[in-house]
Amino acid sequence: MEVERIAKELQRLSKLVNLGSFDRALADVEAVYKKVNESDERKAVYFRILSNIASIFIDIGHMKPCIKSTQTGLSILNDHKDEIIEQIGSDSYFYNLGNAKSNLVCEKNPFKHNFSTIEQLVEVKTDFWKSIKFSGDSLSSEVHPAYIVNLGNSLKQQFRIAEALDCYDRVNSLNIDIPQSWINRSETLMILNQVSNTYSIQMLEQIKDGYENVLSSKEIPASWLEYYRQKAALHQNKIREVREEANIEIDLHDSEKTKSEYNELSEYRKFCLDNNLSLSEHGLYCACAGSSRDNLTIPTLGGVVGDFVIPMEMVLNRLKSEFSFARHLYFDYLTTEQDHELLHDSCFSELFNDELLGIDVEKLRTAFRSCFGILDKIGIAICELLDLYPPNGKIYFQSFWQLDKENRREKFNNLKSPGLLALYSIATDLNDKKGGEWSFLKQLRNDLEHEFVVVHKTENPSDIYRSYDFIKNIVFIKEDDFLEHLERILQLTRSAIFSFVFAVRDKALNEKKDNSIYLPNNIFRKDYK
Template sequence: MKIDKKFVEKIQYCSDLIDRGEFNNAFNLLKESLNTLNNIETKESIYYTLLSNIAGFFVDLGSMGKNIEASRIGFNLMKDNKENFIEIIGESDFYYNFANAKASLISVSFPFDNDFASIEELVELKNYYWKSVTSSNSEKAEHLVNLANALKKQFRLVESIKYYDEVISLNLDIPQAWVNRSDALIMLNMISNTYSIKMLKEIKKGFSNALNSNSVPPQWKISWASQEEQWIKKITESQQSLTEDESDLLDDEMTTKEYNELSEYRKFSLIKKLTLSKHSLYCPCIGSSKDNLTIPMTTEGIVGDFVAPMETVLNRLKSEFIFARQLYREYYHDHEEDYVISNESYFAELYNDELLGIKVEKLRSAFRLCFGILDKIGVAICELYDLYPSKDKKIYFQNFWQLDRNNRRALFEKIKSPGLLALYSIATDLNEKKEGELSFFKKWRNKLEHEFLVVYRTEKPNDIYKSYNYMKDIIFIKESEFIKHLEQLLQITRSAIFSFVYTVRHQGMINKDDNSIYLTNTIHPKHYD
């Protein structure tokens, strides 16, 4: 068979059918095209180019049309032709499409049905999306949205909302960012046990903005319009209990006014998404002015002797995170005293390009603090549930779980909660055995603590006097790379603190006499959480 222009146009037409929501026609045409292509004996580059397109369309169809067979065909085509496809479309797009196919094949569709067995599928999915993001030379909005979707299914809502906001700020026509942000806020309400009218408005806004998109299949618009109507009704019912003055406080203009009155320090924390306030996840008003994340301790809230000790742990976590955040901020905002210290410091000039002094030490210290926070969360979880894996009680956050040893997966399953599943997912990011994309952070941390890690600013560090020759296995990191990864570590540490709080709250709810899982939702008229 000879590949001609009409055959190529036939394959491309499948994309138009999918965009129009004609999923059955697209599926039949794709299968026909695949059978035709498979009859070609000579597998030249054009063959793999067309095959990669067909595989991608199968993946899109599987996701948008809820067609498991299409997803499986696309996944297997990509798995069997990985190297050829990467050479054609690049590593980033390959892993993006591969992850999309995997997403449609996940056995548990409803996040709250996940357990410590099914979560492994989502961990693998998350790793594929991470690869699609980290292997790209430029930020691709669609990749970030689907990464956020994978994190959302693992209850890493703090991070997923951040990524949705990041994509939305680009002003692109990507309705999935708006809809999934709303879904993340709904889930946040369920696991945090509180909500505000502002949150309801943000949920509704997601569906409203998605409906304005020019690239939405008709079936989706019907569903989203129904959701929009539902949340409008909930907002109306909730606002009936408010006075006129209280209702005014929910206005977007008031939110902007309140934000402008915040301190520059707070604005920095909000812009960088480094606050420890649930309200700040979706609204930068005065309700976000403090890091007021706590574990409820009232008789109407949660019950248990562990509450006060865990609140003590949370105080320690918050204190260290706030310090790490301040060190990171001070790197960008010089203080007069920093100049004095720098002028009064002296380092021998060895022309080896290592950054020395108080500024870079702030970055290095912030990195170490984050790992200390994560390890403390691990210790607290072991104390809360008596889950120490060994007698010496030496705990590292990324690997204390050991789910495949001594029936520990079953132990964790007995105490399963959204927050605990989220913490495990975060830990896999740092675990080399789980192929975590950030597993190298542990090596960096060890070098910072015990050996040598050199941060430099030039394109390539010089070493005129060969000053590094007597130190083995030194890690060299460019300053811009170190900052980028520190920002990433700050984000997952923040997410872990939120997840720790929700884990403890869940345990407290189990102890309540009525055995309910979630607190009764309460409305805060001034939309403070």
């Protein structure tokens, strides 16, 4: 097997794919795959080459598109899983696996998904979470941007809008030429419009800007540019129509005003916006004065109806109150200097065992536990709203769904909405029986309630006096890891709160005869500027 020649050939094929020559690339990669398979060599380099071949098949399957090409790539990954992981790492393997499965999702329109078809998306999402966790366990700059973009794409398909936008914003802030991030951010904002039944001129501007950013990319096939040029022009026209209808003049300094308004916000509110922890619909995509409060409500300016709206708004008040408390505890821990006098007053015995004690660390522990209480309350409210109590009557957010019992999947399908589908998707992340990549967070919450959990600073806590020996079940967690886990559960909880609001709003709008006024072409619903 001529390794160097094959490597050059694979580079050539990748360039063909980037240029949009999919038919030629497919024919050539099939020829290379056949030749490689004829080799008797099964050294490490063989499996690395197979991995690259699988990636090309999968890329062609996505961009052409071609199911057969994707299936070939997926078969290579499945047939040689252990060997490929050994060569390229688990993060790259699950990223490619997620891409392949994503290509094979039967329904491409998220609004046509139900509680049967969404299982495909749940599996894809889990693979992308794995790729990120294996590369660093967080959405930090250390993670390959493509992993974050494709996770965002999967979350977008499951209406997890807040999290998807967070993914794209993280990647776009790196100023790397990844046009898929801009494209999908614009598409997510359009989904937000439909799901939330609200819009703003700033939303339209950002959709347009996303498509315009693609036009300068060197990573888009030239044949695709005209399509995105038309999308940008379409939204420019819509912005003009909205301004004319509302008699709003174009403000050439709007971006500067947004920056000025942001700079005038409190440090706490900046923290909420910078870390995507606000409960403001406008704050999902814009950090201006309109995002200065957690003004998320179930009613919109267009109006909603239903006897359940006020009780559900009461629920939302409770969710916002508890979330804002958890969020502020997190903020305090990160920004407030330790109160040594309070620590001194507590008179902790010095055991030299590296355990963090006192009010500060209790802020983290309390914030973490609070998030699961919020999620369970969302589960209760949804069961009350839609009469979805499980057979056993027990409501835990991650497990009350029980779709395979007593025809519940059919019942959920009759009630499906984007918000409800999103809540189910979030629940699967926390459910170990669904392979949820974040299910250990639920176990950590239970440990915090019922076991001894030691939060420590150093990599391996010392214990000079063997203070930990007497207790059989002690859970040790490093402070940095605990902070990462808290950030993740805060993000999941925030996403669930938005999805809860959208689910209630959807039910209310369905009960309203004339529930929306449309802009031209029925694309944007009109509620507020």
